[in-house]
Amino acid sequence: MARQSQQLELVERPTKGIVPGKTFRQRTVAAPTAADLRDGQLLLECLYVSFDPAMRGWLDDRRSYLPPVQIGEVMRAMTICRVLASRSAKARPGDIVTTATMGIREVGIMPEAQVERPTLPALPGVRVTDLLGVFGMTALTAFFGMTRIGQPQPGETVVVSAAAGATGSVAAQIAKIRGARVVATAGSDEKCRWLREELGMDVALNYKDPDFKEKFKAATPKFIDVYFDNVGGEQLDLALGRANMFARFVMCGAISQYNAGTQSGPSRNFNTIISQRIKMQGFIVFDYAKDYRSALTQIAQWLGEGKLKRKETILKGGIAASEEAFRQLFQGGNMGKLMVEVKNPDETARL
Ligand SMILES: NC(=O)c1ccc[n+]([C@@H]2O[C@H](COP(=O)([O-])OP(=O)(O)OC[C@H]3O[C@@H](n4cnc5c(N)ncnc54)[C@H](OP(=O)(O)O)[C@@H]3O)[C@@H](O)[C@H]2O)c1
Known part of the structure; x- marks a missing residue:
């Protein structure tokens, strides 16, 4: 029987969060075969x-660093493929590759220009999933954001x-490697324990604690020299209020705003940018593509020296687990890099 392939298609643009059963549909199509290949594919x-x-942003029909996914199209995602x-x-055949454009589908044909053959x-202990994890895009984002924009100095906060998260x-571990004192924030006590006990953070605070603001203030007695912002919103405002003179704010992401409908930026402490001469810089990891190799x-x-540790949250269940993965991403279900296993690679996989 001809092979079939599951794929996840965009049906309706969400106005706030992704709506299970509405935003996407899973469809079964006939899988392409080797007979369909042309030269260079x-x-x-x-x-x-x-x-x-970022996948949430790709669903909005507005100007960004990539065009939006169109209605009816297969959802864009980075993937590891064989x-x-x-x-x-x-x-x-048998090689492991990565691609940012095949999207969430089981089988597809890709032009060679859109496929990377990583080494x-x-x-x-190096494993296939490291291609999305510690050697993937999020680790590169952390590397360039922290080393090029944040540039923490020994003893800085x-x-x-x-x-x-991924x-x-x-980012937090790189700041420790650079000799900084690192205050980490996360959404559960379990995450904070991991950050303190296994990653060696100086302080880890649960932002859902009722007294988080007081604890944040107490944890930054010499104020903040570098703020690596992944969430935006209230935590960004709080960090601005605790910024040191000439602080660097690495504007990496604002996940607290992605499902908000109407976005809000820092409000109460916005003028601190002026009074404390803060430098805020946004960036997209692709800006540093020419330096990926040296960063890796x-x-x-x-990693080899044991200075950097990695963690992954891998959901099983194939393409059907996609909605659960989105839910976990926005509700904090993951620790480290979140991915869905579509097919377990067997031992013949060549890295
Ligand atoms: N600029 C770039 O090139 C670039 C590249 C990659 C990623 N990013 C950005 O980096 C950030 C992290 O991405 P990632 O891929 O590493 O994801 P991640 O941190 O592994 O997963 C997202 C985490 O965000 C936290 N979160 C969700 N909603 C939140 C809210 N309302 N307030 C505070 N925290 C919330 C959750 O952890 P808690 O349990 O702690 O809430 C969740 O586990 C995102 O903002 C992303 O857009 C930017």
Whole structure:
């Protein structure tokens, strides 16, 4: 029987959060085969799908750094795939590749220009999922945001929000490696324990605690030199109120606002930007694409030396687990990098 392929398609743009059963539909289509390949193309099967807060923004029909996903299109996502058949010199059948454009589908044909054939460092314990995790886009985001924009100096105070997530956990550890005193914030006591006990953060605060504001103030007695912002909203306002003179605010993301409908920025402490001469810089990781290779070499070195630890939350259940993955992302279900396993790679997978 001909192989079938599940895919997740956008049906309706959400006005706030993604609505289960409404925003997307899962559809079964006939899977393409090797006979459909043209020169320069690869037939891929998906192993892992990355779930990223930015995917919520791709559903809005407005100007951004990427065009919106159109109604009826397969949802865009970064994926780890295995090559089933190839008419490209880039990869052979059985190879593991990554692509940012195949989207959430089980089987697809991709042009070679949109497929990366990554090499992973020869370190003990390196696994396929590291391509989305510690050697993936979120780790690179943490690396460039912290080292190029934040530039923490030894002894400075760095605050990282959503610090138990994929980007935040790496950003916070890089600040520690650079000798800073790091205050991490996250949404559960379990996450805070992990940040303190396993990642060695100086302070970890649960932003859902009723006395969070007081604790945040107490944790920043010398004020904040670098704020790595993953959440925006109230925590950003709070950090502005505690900013040191010439603080650097790394504007990485604002997940607290993505489902808000109407977005709100910092309000009460906005003028601190002027009085404390704060530098706020937004960035998109792609800005640093030419330096990815050297960043990955540095990340591999830290991983090998045990200075950097990684964590993944992997949901099973294939494409059907996508809605649960979105729910976890926006309700804090994940620790470290969130992904869905579409197909478990067997031991023949070549890295
Ligand atoms: N600029 C770039 O190029 C770039 C690239 C990648 C990611 N980003 C941004 O980096 C941030 C983190 O992304 P990620 O992929 O690493 O995701 P992540 O941190 O692994 O997962 C998202 C986390 O955000 C927290 N969160 C959700 N809603 C929140 C709210 N209302 N207030 C505070 N925290 C909330 C949750 O943790 P808690 O349990 O702690 O609430 C959740 O686990 C996002 O803002 C994303 O857009 C930017």
